[in-house]
Amino acid sequence: MKTREKIIQTALDFFNKKGYANVGVREIARSLGISPGNLSYHFSKKEDILFVLAKQHSLTNDQSFEDFLEKEATLENFLVLMMSILKSQYLHRGALLELSLIAADIQTDDRLNYTETSRRRQATLKNILELLATNGHLKASASDIQFLISFLKLFARFSMQEAFLLDSFREEKEVISYYLNMLAIQMALFATAKGKRSIERFRSKYLTE
């Protein structure tokens, strides 16, 4: 693995374990057996590592959305999509948590076009929900869809942070199951009989112990 890749990976490990603010660049360098100067060569600012990690997460999510759109628009596949997103959230939690704090800077920063990305995501989400409605999986009015979008935005952005905040000791699998179950219940409230069966298929595949 290239040094640059190793820095990214090690930094994420430390951020997840100790929190961004409590990790020094010296510490990352020492743990890799390289000099701080060398780390500076690859990332002149500590914050730059953060943005690379956020970008990585964003690209992973793009891929998850693409994967969904290539398949049939069912609630089962939708839950698979959300599972991928939550897994990436979990993986990048130390970076995403910190990103919330420099929110003011983010919005005018061009390394991540943050507001544009979240606008795009919201439009994609709306398309997906409407697709699920036409496919007979959701019985949702326009205002129901608006509500679900509000819910999903909050859910996708913060559920892993809640897990990290309150129960940092829990295993990934346990955490993800908890939130996917919550999501399944919410979606079932707006699902048709066909949609409910699709949710049950997801449940039996991924949520059984």
Next chain:
Amino acid sequence: MKTREKIIQTALDFFNKKGYANVGVREIARSLGISPGNLSYHFSKKEDILFVLAKQHSLTNDQSFEDFLEKEATLENFLVLMMSILKSQYLHRGALLELSLIAADIQTDDRLNYTETSRRRQATLKNILELLATNGHLKASASDIQFLISFLKLFARFSMQEAFLLDSFREEKEVISYYLNMLAIQMALFATAKGKRSIERFRSKYLTE
């Protein structure tokens, strides 16, 4: 106002505006016209200011819960309770955001008994929802109530953070209305006809433009 009080107030203003990590103790002192040493006399650690603010928020919430329990258990009053909580969240957002980050430390810290408080809150929430069910406002099974608790935990803890992160430009009133409307829709999904009327009363009193 005493110096100590002025420090707390000014610190919160700065935290809300720039984020905890981007505010120095020197900056707070300068804006108050006192020396950094004097600020250190009142708060030996910057973190201590954070904990005072968090405690302030927690006590405000305690009061909101007490107020609710003295009134009739209706969905209208429940939404009023949540409105109070959201307002305090909004007021303390700069501090609460940062608190997420030192979560690991918090759990073993005795300045805030964090895990105990959240356990207590969850029990209170469960009681309230069960009260609403017996009062004929909610038609919710035991598992429905479990779901609502999961939702409300996430909602109460992170909705204001979402607002702060994505739309820091919006006014308090606008932000609160958006989330109260979202909450009203969620509760209506489990409400009886009587409960729905109670929600509508809340809506007409507080959510009209």
Next chain:
DNA sequence: GTCTATAAGACGATAGAC
């Protein structure tokens, strides 16, 4: 690309005079 060495500047925190 990688290293050593080092300096600048900001920060939280502390010591001691008044």
Next chain:
DNA sequence: GTCTATCGTCTTATAGAC
């Protein structure tokens, strides 16, 4: 309670050898 002065540590940046 309030001040000035200072310490130690951190990020960031740069110069120059290999």
